[in-house]
Structure formats: C-alpha cells, structure tokens
Amino acid sequence: MDLSLILGAGQLAAMLRLATPLTLAALGGTISERSGVTNIALEGIMLMGAFFGTWGAAVTGNVWAGLAIAMASGMAFAAIHAFAAIHLRSDQIVSGMALNILALGLTSFLNFQLYGTTGTPPDLPSLPNVHLDILEGVPYLGEVIADQNVVVWAAGALVLLIHLFLYRTVLGLRLRAVGEHPRAADTLGVNVYAIRYGAVVASGILAAVAGAYLSLSVSHSFTNNITSGRGFIGLAAMIAGRWTPVGALLASLLFGYGDALTFSLQGTGAPVQLLGTIPYIVTILVVAGLVGRSRPPAADGVPYEKEGH
Numbered sequence: 515m516d517l518s519l520i521l522g523a524g525q526l527a528a529m530l531r532l533a534t535p536l537t538l539a540a541l542g543g544t545i546s547e548r549s550g551v552t553n554i555a556l557e558g559i560m561l562m563g564a565f566f567g568t569w570g571a572a573v574t575g576n577v578w579a580g581l582a583i584a585m586a587s588g589m590a591f592a593a594i595h596a597f598a599a600i601h602l603r604s605d606q607i608v609s610g611m612a613l614n615i616l617a618l619g620l621t622s623f624l625n626f627q628l629y630g631t632t633g634t635p636p637d638l639p640s641l642p643n644v645h646l647d648i649l650e651g652v653p654y655l656g657e658v659i660a661d662q663n664v665v666v667w668a669a670g671a672l673v674l675l676i677h678l679f680l681y682r683t684v685l686g687l688r689l690r691a692v693g694e695h696p697r698a699a700d701t702l703g704v705n706v707y708a709i710r711y712g713a714v715v716a717s718g719i720l721a722a723v724a725g726a727y728l729s730l731s732v733s734h735s736f737t738n739n740i741t742s743g744r745g746f747i748g749l750a751a752m753i754a755g756r757w758t759p760v761g762a763l764l765a766s767l768l769f770g771y772g773d774a775l776t777f778s779l780q781g782t783g784a785p786v787q788l789l790g791t792i793p794y795i796v797t798i799l800v801v802a803g804l805v806g807r808s809r810p811p812a813a814d815g816v817p818y819e820k821e822g823h
Contacts, residue, residue: 523657525771525778530658530666531732533763533770535560535741537669538724539748540755540762541676542717547757548680549713550693550813554610555595556721557745558617562587563722564729565621568634568736577639577730584726585719591617592718596711603817614745622738634735641665641731665727670763672720677759689713693811696818706818721745743794750797757810765800772796 539556546553566587571580591613598609629635644667649660680686689709691699696706724744729736747769754768755761773793 522778523654525774526658527662528774528777529767529771530662531770532773533766534663534666534669535724535727535732535744536748536751536766536769537673537763538665538720538727539745540751540766541669541672541759542720542724543749543752544755544757544759544762545676545680545689545713545720546717547752547814548693548811549689549710550696550811550816550818551596551599551710551714552606552610552815553592553595553714553717554607554749555591555613555617556610556717556748557741557743558610558614559588559591559718559721560725560728560741560745561614561617561621561739562591563725564740565624565725565736567722567726568638568729569624569628571639571730572635575639577641580639580730581641581723581726584722588718588720588722588725589715590718592715592721593711595718596714599714599817600707600710603819606815606817618739621736625736625738633737634729638730638734640734641727663727663731665723665731668723673759673763680759685709690811693813696813696816700818700820706820710818721748724748747793747797750801753810754800768800769793769796 539560542556542559543553563584567580567584569580570583571577574580574583595606595609595613598604599606625634641664643661643663646656646660649656652660678686680690688699688704692704692706692709700706725741728740728744733740748766751765751769752762754765755763772795776789776792779789
C-alpha cells in the first residue's frame with residue numbers, strides 16, 4: 515500500500531479539518547460535564563448551528579453574521595437543556611435525546627420550507643482559510659497547516675484557553691468543584707446553579723460553531739442530518755480524553771484520522787460502504803477499551819437541589 519495514503523501530508527491536513535468539529539463538540543462536553551451536567555444534546559445543537567449558520571450567512575451575505583446567528587441558536591438550545599436538567603431536574607439523557615430528535619426534525623422542516631428541493635444558495639459565503647505564506651515552501655509541514663481554515667486554528671487555541679481556564683483560574687476551580695462536590699461548593703458560597711447554567715450554555719456555543727463549520731466550510735451548504743453523529747463522536751472523544759481539553763483534542767485527532775482514511779482509501783478498490791464505517795468502528799473500539807478506566811466527575815449527571823428546597 516502507498517504510505518502516502520495513510521501518512522501523507524494530504525492525509526494529515528484532512529485529519530485536522532475533520533477533527534475540528536469533533537474537538538469543538540468534545541470541548542463543549544468537557545465544560546458541561548465538568549460542571550456536573552451531561553449534555554447528550556451536542557449532536558442536536560451542532561445541527562442547529564449548521565442550519566442557522568447557513569441561513570444567517572445566506573440572509574445577511576456575511577459569514578461572520580451567520581456564525582454569530584449559529585452561536586445564538588446554540589445558546590438558546592443549550593439553555594433549554596440547562597433549564598430541564600438544572601431547574602426541572604429531569605433525566606439529562608432523556609432531555610438531551612429529546613432535543614436531538616427535535617433538532618433533526620426542526621432543521622429538516624425549515625430546510626424544506628426555506629429551500630425546497632433546490633438546496634441552499636450556491637453563492638453561500640464561506641469561513642476563510644488562514645494562509646501562512648512563511649510555511650508555503652516548507653515540505654510536508656507547509657502542506658499540512660499552511661492553508662487551514664480559521665476555525666481549525668480557533669479550535670486549537672480553544673484547547674489551550676479552556677485548559678488554562680479549568681486548571682489555572684478560580685472560576686475554573688469552582689466549575690470543577692461543582693461537578694465533583696456541589697454540596698461542598700454550595701456551602702462555601704459557590705452558586706452551583708449559575709455555574710452549571712453558564713457551562714451548559716458555553717457548551718452549546720462550542721457545539722454550534724462546530725456545526726456552522728461543517729456547513730460554512732466543509733460542505734458549503736446545509737443538508738439534512740449534516741452532522742451524521744459527529745456530536746456523539748465528540749462525546750466519545752471527551753470520554754477517551756478523560757474529560758480534559760488536551761485529551762479531548764488527542765482523541766478527536768484519532769477519530770479525525772479514521773474519518774480521513776475513508777476518503778484516502780476510496781481509490782484502493784475497497785467498498786465505499788465499508789470504508790464509511792471506519793470512524794464509527796474506531797470510536798467503538800476506543801470507548802470500549804476505556805470502559806472502567808475513565809472516571810467522570812463524581813456529580814456528572816446528578817441533579818442538585820439545595821437543602822430545604
């Protein structure tokens with residue numbers, strides 16, 4: 515087999531592009547679950563971000579306005595989940611899955627109502643690439659990173675920023691405390707509800723950006739179920755990364771590499787349908803191998819109720 519198919523610069527460049535939405539979803543899941551709220555709704559929030567990012571960019575003619583609208587939709591959808599999980603103390607898995615189903619139906623309906631069978635406008639503005647002229651002549655490395663999308667770079671920066679936030683700031687310490695021992699944190703004067711709301715809404719913003727990246731950069735259009743389970747793979751990356759930003763990035767790169775293989779191996783004669791299963795097989799194997807080894811935050815998925823309420 516030609517090694518360039520699995521280790522070539524094009525393969526690694528594709529890995530970075532395909533790992534980006536997984537990384538953003540995994541970071542969102544990390545923030546939410548570190549605060550004690552399981553956010554299975556990331557898949558649905560990505561769908562909302564993908565649709566409203568496309569719609570916003572088409573209506574305004576400005577891709578950044580479209581991205582802002584996508585982020586607003588993610589905040590709104592995540593706030594619904596936060597209200598159900600935190601104030602209504604509903605089952606967080608059921609709430610998240612309900613929102614996923616709602617998002618799939620709602621975006622499909624709106625897509626048909628607005629664009630019918632013709633699809634999204636062909637002149638849809640796209641998120642730009644960052645051109646690094648200094649690396650264009652550098653062999654291999656230049657081919658991998660010299661012309662990546664702005665969201666790819668933003669995702670890498672967010673990994674570092676969120677890591678510093680969680681482990682080097684007072685607010686990050688409080689967020690982790692709320693996810694481990696909410697009663698003790700409350701006793702010390704930490705507003706458990708406010709931090710959990712903020713964490714879930716922040717996860718919605720990240721997931722919405724991941725969805726908008728798919729429609730405004732990868733596909734340059736919106737199609738029904740464009741996320742194809744990437745929100746769930748992002749959650750798997752979060753688990754594989756042991757609920758840490760850096761671990762989530764590494765796991766996302768692994769899953770992104772598996773996804774990139776489905777494209778690079780298509781010319782080898784292998785059945786396309788079989789190649790399409792590679793990312794999901796990798797996900798199952800990695801998560802199955804980590805069952806029993808990774809420990810989530812102690813209060814993850816556990817509703818909190820103040821004493822006397």
